Amino acid sequence: MPIYEYVCLGCKTKFELMRPLSKSSEPTECPKCKRTANRALSQFACFTTSEAGVTAPVGGSGCAGCASGSCSTCHT
Numbered sequence: 001m002p003i004y005e006y007v008c009l010g011c012k013t014k015f016e017l018m019r020p021l022s023k024s025s026e027p028t029e030c031p032k033c034k035r036t037a038n039r040a041l042s043q044f045a046c047f048t049t050s051e052a053g054v055t056a057p058v059g060g061s062g063c064a065g066c067a068s069g070s071c072s073t074c075h076t
């Protein structure tokens, strides 16, 4: 089963939950305060990919400090 991320409307806790795809967009219960938690915008999967792949230029022009091209000293 895929894992989805949810955010509690009450205490803002983020947690992950393994659910069937058919129930992925249904609200669930916060493990902490038992209030309603909605599904967080699931961008973590493709977000991670673009962070590593797209942000870093081909050939790698990151500075010595970060190697990813995204720290403050990388910007020229």
Ligand SMILES: [Zn+2]
Residues within 6 Å of the ligand: 008, 009, 010, 011, 012, 013, 030, 031, 032, 033, 034, 035
């Ligand atoms: Zn909560």
